Amino acid sequence: MRADARKNRDHLLAVAGTAITEQGVDVSLRDIARRADVGLATLLRHFPTREALLDALLRTSFDELTAEAAELETSNSPEDALVLWLRDCVAWTTEYRGVTVLMAAAIEDADSALHASCVTLRAAGARLLARAQAVGMARSDMDGDDVFALVAMLAWLGDQPALAPRADRLFEVVASAILART
């Protein structure tokens, strides 16, 4: 990649990060381009879709969450590891208002730029769940897709201003339901 292109790309990512933090992931791409002082076509050249932009922006976070899951597997009880990780996943999404809807769409859309990251995340959750199930500390009638869906709906809750105040409490309610033995 040419030096000027690299510079544009990095600058666009920085501006996009700010804009998304302020206005959520649905922020106008035109607006991001304007704020970055490049043409809209330039933004779309680097990131052909909103998902591609988000994937570049969130890749670090995705990797951190995956690494954290692996770490918790060795350092905590199966029960604590699962709940702690789920809590961190939900908390993380609150920084990117609206990302949950895109992730829910990406998890089974192989063409989405976010697909791979979502699948990796689901696999990490599935491992933690299986570990808790193995010692009888989590419902045996659940799988990784269920965990992904539960995290998604709790994350969505945090995105809705009117419902967000209940998000933490309802996380506990749902978490207790996962841990209930069958």
Next chain:
Amino acid sequence: MRADARKNRDHLLAVAGTAITEQGVDVSLRDIARRADVGLATLLRHFPTREALLDALLRTSFDELTAEAAELETSNSPEDALVLWLRDCVAWTTEYRGVTVLMAAAIEDADSALHASCVTLRAAGARLLARAQAVGMARSDMDGDDVFALVAMLAWLGDQPALAPRADRLFEVVASAILART
């Protein structure tokens, strides 16, 4: 209201019902007007916001759900009444893809045309919850806002194609969590 205006209004509601069933509540208002063979301005004259259109369209359903809650209060055990009603609420929203987000916004926006209906619905749920709590069959640390939020997030799940297959199972998981005694 003049006869021609009444006719336009009724026709618009019928067309909007079809369009929303097909494409969800985010369907283009321009498209509805086109399919109804009236100008877009005419649609907006009758229904100044998307919420106003939806309120007119859903008022009957809202009333039915409220009436059903009152009926269940007298005909079923507190526990069954609560769960049956919650299930029907979630099932109802699946007919109007995307309505949950609007309802979540309307519940604390007094200016929304959907506000009154949402408040009424929440009150009905709160009564059923209180009745179950009174006989020790529901968590005592929950209130009407929690129930509203739980229904909303389960309804949202049904709106996401990738997560919808889990919606019924996870409803049971969440329902069991509500019924768990504290």
Next chain:
DNA sequence: ACCTGAACACCGTTCAAGT
């Protein structure tokens, strides 16, 4: 290679002009 303005087809809002 990389960038960009401009044209395009959409959206909801608003309002002056018609019947």
Next chain:
DNA sequence: ACCTGAACACCGTTCAAGT
């Protein structure tokens, strides 16, 4: 009273033309 076309300010997509 009620309706409507048209102008407006937005959006994301696409591409020919520039450096």
